[in-house]
Amino acid sequence: MKLKMSLLAVLLGMYSLLVAQEKYIVTIDLKTVVDDKVKVSCTLPKVEVDEIEFRVPKIVPGTYSVYDFGRFFTDFKAYDMEGNELETERITDNRILIKNSSKLSDISYWIEDTFDSEKDNFIFEPAGTNIEEGKNYVINTFGFVGYLQGQKDHLYELHVDYPKGMYGASSLDKVSISDSSDVFLATNYFDLADSPIMYAEPDTTTFEVGGAEILISIYSPNQALDPLFVKEQVEPTLKAQYQYLGELPVDRYAFIIYLFDNNPLSGKLGALEHSYSSFYSLPEIDPYRLGQVVRDVAAHEFFHILTPLNIHSEEIGNFDFINPKMSKHLWMYEGVTEYAAGLAQVKYGEMALADYLAVIDGKINNSRERFNDQLPFTKLSLHCLDSTAAEYGNVYQKGALIGMSLDLLLRELSEGEYGVQNLMHDLAKKYGKTLSFKDSELFDTITKMTYPEVREFFSTHVEGSTPIPYEEYLAKAGVLYEPARTEKELSLGHISFSVNESDNRLVIQSIDQMNFFGQEMGYLEKDIIYKFDDVEIDIENYEEEFLAFNNRHQVGDKIRAVVLRTDEKGKQKKIKLKAEAMFVDVKIESSISVMENPTNAQLALRKAWINK
Numbered sequence: 001m002k003l004k005m006s007l008l009a010v011l012l013g014m015y016s017l018l019v020a021q022e023k024y025i026v027t028i029d030l031k032t033v034v035d036d037k038v039k040v041s042c043t044l045p046k047v048e049v050d051e052i053e054f055r056v057p058k059i060v061p062g063t064y065s066v067y068d069f070g071r072f073f074t075d076f077k078a079y080d081m082e083g084n085e086l087e088t089e090r091i092t093d094n095r096i097l098i099k100n101s102s103k104l105s106d107i108s109y110w111i112e113d114t115f116d117s118e119k120d121n122f123i124f125e126p127a128g129t130n131i132e133e134g135k136n137y138v139i140n141t142f143g144f145v146g147y148l149q150g151q152k153d154h155l156y157e158l159h160v161d162y163p164k165g166m167y168g169a170s171s172l173d174k175v176s177i178s179d180s181s182d183v184f185l186a187t188n189y190f191d192l193a194d195s196p197i198m199y200a201e202p203d204t205t206t207f208e209v210g211g212a213e214i215l216i217s218i219y220s221p222n223q224a225l226d227p228l229f230v231k232e233q234v235e236p237t238l239k240a241q242y243q244y245l246g247e248l249p250v251d252r253y254a255f256i257i258y259l260f261d262n263n264p265l266s267g268k269l270g271a272l273e274h275s276y277s278s279f280y281s282l283p284e285i286d287p288y289r290l291g292q293v294v295r296d297v298a299a300h301e302f303f304h305i306l307t308p309l310n311i312h313s314e315e316i317g318n319f320d321f322i323n324p325k326m327s328k329h330l331w332m333y334e335g336v337t338e339y340a341a342g343l344a345q346v347k348y349g350e351m352a353l354a355d356y357l358a359v360i361d362g363k364i365n366n367s368r369e370r371f372n373d374q375l376p377f378t379k380l381s382l383h384c385l386d387s388t389a390a391e392y393g394n395v396y397q398k399g400a401l402i403g404m405s406l407d408l409l410l411r412e413l414s415e416g417e418y419g420v421q422n423l424m425h426d427l428a429k430k431y432g433k434t435l436s437f438k439d440s441e442l443f444d445t446i447t448k449m450t451y452p453e454v455r456e457f458f459s460t461h462v463e464g465s466t467p468i469p470y471e472e473y474l475a476k477a478g479v480l481y482e483p484a485r486t487e488k489e490l491s492l493g494h495i496s497f498s499v500n501e502s503d504n505r506l507v508i509q510s511i512d513q514m515n516f517f518g519q520e521m522g523y524l525e526k527d528i529i530y531k532f533d534d535v536e537i538d539i540e541n542y543e544e545e546f547l548a549f550n551n552r553h554q555v556g557d558k559i560r561a562v563v564l565r566t567d568e569k570g571k572q573k574k575i576k577l578k579a580e581a582m583f584v585d586v587k588i589e590s591s592i593s594v595m596e597n598p599t600n601a602q603l604a605l606r607k608a609w610i611n612k
Contacts, residue, residue, distance in 0.1 A: 022046075023155035026145050028111075030162040030199060031180070033133040037074065037110040040144055044104055045154050052101040053149040054078075056094045057142045057321035060127065060193060061308070062272050064326075064384050064392055067123045069143050070094035076109040094322060111144050116265070125264050125281035126272035134163055136200045136219050138258060140272075140279065142193040142321075152189040152321075159183050160197065167202040169217030171195055171254040171276035190319060196272075196279045198256045205231050210242035213252045220259040224284040225291070230257070233291040234298045236350050241302060244344035244421060249428065250276055250305050255298060259284045271297050273304040275433075299341040300396075306340070308333050310428040317436030327439050330381035331462055335399020336420060339407070342400070343421070347611045353594070356610065357479065360404065361592040364470055365484065367398035374465040377402065402462060405473045406454070408609065412476050413451045416608030423450065477606040478598030484590040488583040490550050493518025500528060504539040505564075520579035521561060528564035530574060557581040 025043040032039065056070035070093040078086040080103040087099040098104055114128035115138070123143075130138035145158070160168060160182045168174075168182050172195040176183035186192035200219040205227040207214050216227045216234075234255070242248055254277035261284050271280040278301035282293060308316050315327045327333070342359055345351035367373060371394040380388045380395070407420040426449060431437055437445065443463070447455040461468045471481040495518050498509040506529040514523060529537045533552065535545055553559065561577045595602065606612060 023157055024145075024147070025157045025159070027159040027161065028139065028144055030131075030137050030160060033131060034110070036116070036131055036133075037112050038131055038137075039108060039110050041106060041108040042145070043106050044148060045151055047101045047104045047148065050102055051097060051099055052104070053091070054096045054098060054107060054146055055149055055322055056146040057193065058094045059324050059385070060142045060321065061316060061319055062274070062304075063124070063127050065124070065127075065389075066121075066385060067127065068093040068121065069123075070096075070146075071119060072112045072114060072117070072129070072143060073146070074110045074112060077107065078104055079106045079108075081105045113138075114143065122265055124266050124268060124270065124272075125258070125260075126270050126279050128281075130258070135221075136258070137162070137166075137198070138279075139197040139199070141195060141197065145189075145192060147189045154188065156186040156189065156192045157183065158186065158192065160199070162199050165201060166199045167204065167217070168197050168199045169204060169215060169254060169256050170197040171215070171252055171274070172197065191275075193321075194274045194276075196256055196274065196277060198258065198279075203227060207231055207235060209235065209238045210245075210248040212248045212250050214238065215252070215254040216257070217254065218257045218259065220257075220284060221261040222284055224259055224261075225257070225287055225294075229287060229291055230255070230294055233295040237295055237299050237345060238302060240344045240348035240350045241299070241341075243348045244340065245306065246425065248305065249310050249433075252276055253302065253305070254278075255294075256280065257282065257294065259290075269293070271301050273301045275305065275309040278302070278304075299345065300338055303337045303341050303344075304333075306424055306428060307337060310432055311424065312431070312436055313439040313442070314436040315439060317434075324385075326382050326384055328378035328381045329439065329442055330384065330395045331377050331399050331402045332442075334395040335377075335401075336403040336424065338396050338400040339403030339420070340424070343404075343407075343610065353610070353612045357592045357594075360401070360474075361481075361590055363397045363401055364481070365590055367394055367401060368467075368484075370394075371397065373398070373467045376465050377462045398468075401468060401470065405461070405468050405470065406457060408473045408476050408605070409453065409457055410450060411605050411608050413453060416605055418450070419609065474592070475595075476602065477609050478595045478602030479592065479606070480595045481592045482590060485588050486585045487588055489586045490553055490555070490581050491515055491517045491584040491586075492546060492549065493521055493523055494584070495523055497529075499539055505529060506537060506539070506542055508563075515584050517579060517582050517584065520582075521559070521577045522579075523563070523577070524565065526566065527575075529561065530564050531560075531562040534560065553581045555581055555583055 022045055024045065027041050029039050056073055058068055059066050076088060076096055078088050078098045080086060086104060089097040091097055113131040114123040115125060115130040127140060129140055129143040130136055162168065162180055164180045172184040172186060174182050175185050186195065198217060198219060204215060204217045216230050218225055218227050256277060257280040259282055264281060269282045271278050280297065282290060313327045313329060315325045342356060346353060346356040371391050375391055380391050384392050403420055410423065411419045443455060443458045460466045474481045494513050494515040495508050496510045497506040500507050508523055508525055508527045511518065511523055511525055531537060532545060537545060559579055559581050563575050563577060564572050565575045566572050
């Protein structure tokens, strides 16, 4: 990625030279690895008090999990101007008390990485750190650098010394570069923590979308993925998102991708979003499949440039890394982001309508079957670190569906002129990166910007426990949704078949899922179906005969079958089976499709909604 010396970086660099005492100067030495650890040293801003805490995040934005990164900061030492060591006391994993801190000048410590850690409470790799000597260094900055209590807002000048031949991929401004050392500048701790860096042999490409420079940087031990191939996968989606947004609120963005050649300790794949970048932890699998995964995940992560970057509550704008307060608006941060990622693709030609409807169907089923559909979404958000942690995955399911339903409601009320796409644009314009909204006021603010019916929607379906009637909302756009349901049908026994190649007869392959009727009939595995309902059965007629079964019989009718069964001596015999016909519960899967005869109003709303 070519060096971009932004005006902000130049000005901040000049300012930092003038007021060195008002900044942190951090050096990470990647050249010297000892016992899988690297040393970090830091010159600190001036401290006026006698005791002060050095703090490391307990949790970081976007993870919604307590990780206690201070566990990986070891051999911590504090020094005065003369190099004398000051007394320190570790209060918790993440808080170290420094005594006589009015004399404090520097600190040093060693960082243990998390990717191969044997500690409990394992850190999901996208939020983790890696020290692989001479090959790869993953610097999620919050896992390497902390801050002094009450002094998060000072400048950070980050020096990284690294082995020659490597490249440091990041969205942070580089204000100085050599063949073995980079200097980055961050306006405060939040911006530093929001900016991962990965060092490895260069494997990158850059391109431009909507005036923003996009960097793709990959570390793959076996070169399983090419940056140019990833560019081909993500560029059309990013262009669709640019059309959706109208303009990009960032001038740069980095996709930083780490590929494992074995199973990661978490056993998971995923990514962590940041304001100007996202970090991916993925397996080395077939490049085509991997490209699809990157495209799908990137579609979501890239949209976080809108929220929470430009739309966020005070809980995020002034994030407390030690005692975080959760916002009640995960429906927007994650849900609307997930919804918009799909909507932009279908609306601007990167996804077929049928595929998009299938995505909606899957999210409805997942939200109802895997999660508590009656849990108020604001409660899920507020307590996602503790009592509702098991429900967190629903932010990508029901959260997206909340966005969809709100969109359809807005489109209906505005006769197609205004939707979530417009709402998020207006909220970003109202607040932007530096202004936070009050968590308790967002619903009322949105209502004032839109319609009274929107407040009722939030009260009933987001703050309240009433499930969203998706069939009603989708019908507004001429989309027919039929929920999954259970119907009673006459059963054949719920057995699975294969075909006997010698005579084309059906062979019972498995009775693992056999129901009560099958048990009453007495089916066994490897039975060959000779007759059913007095009709000889083979591959040619079985489908027709089995379909006719429901029309011929009622509950209580005697059902007869003849099977060919091989005894212990290997002799095949005809065995007669019988049982009374009975109803069983059969699950009918949900379905979603466009209506055959939609009204003009439905067609117009669908056009405004998804341009189809």
